Amino acid sequence: MTKFVETLYDSYGQAFHIDEVLFENKTDHQHLLIFCNAKFGRVMSLDGIVQTTEKDEFVYHEMLTHVPMIAHGHVAKVLIIGGGDGGMLREVTKYEQITHITQVEIDQQVIEMCKQYLPNHSQGAFDDPRVNIVIEDGCEFVKLADDQYDVIISDSTDSIGPGEALFRHEFYAGCKRCLSPGGILVTQNGVAYMQQDEVTTTAGYLKTLFDDWHFFAAAVPTYVGGIMTFAWATDNPELRRTDLGTLGNRFEAWGIKTRYYNPEVHYGAFALPQYVLEAIEKRDNEYHKKFSP
């Protein structure tokens, strides 16, 4: 029985038994591997790093989609950066009120192979008539795009290889210019305990660009090491404070079916542990300021 050992960290790594290799190739941008594992189903890795698995992908795709979508409340146009497996697109296309979705993915082969070997991720979402797929570097795209979006979701790899460009100040500045007034940017921002410098660096960039920025979190089993952080940035501070009743009304009214997300989880996801608040220099926790007697 061969094993896949993740190489994201030098001195630590999770391992998967490979029951069957479904696809393996060096694309123009990265090493792409899709294999079967008894515990997590079909698994996709890029450059030796687990990107997504059939069994636990719902946590990540639901949180990175529904938190901004339901907080915003009036989304018509969405931009997805990365997301070649199609899981984010599946969640975004659940919203009938969305009129247009652009997805900018650097690696065409990731889309093609995930359509073929991970069909449960996209579930046909790539064929949704509202979707426009652009094969390009997301950092370049947001620098020059002349369209604006109500929600931008950066569903990137880690800050390694082609993904490194999606963690630069210029990328966040490009997203800012592509956001419509009151729009929300959310990004995959690594496992806080294991990649704390990534959280600190992103926070440093966002605070120079947006009126309101923070992180929310969820534990995704195969993103090992604890909670995964998602960056949140907008020029409308009210959106992060959308009350639980409003979140619940929208969730019910729109009939969005989920397995992880619900309004209470949404509301609680913005509560961060002290070590993360320290890392983003929000030591004076807003919660205690707001609720201290």
Ligand code: SAM
């Ligand atoms: N859920 C995963 C995670 O949290 O690590 C991300 C999954 S998704 C497969 C990541 C996608 O980002 C891949 O399809 C990869 O090709 C794409 N990507 C990496 N760098 C990119 C860039 N600069 N522009 C656009 N897409 C990029």
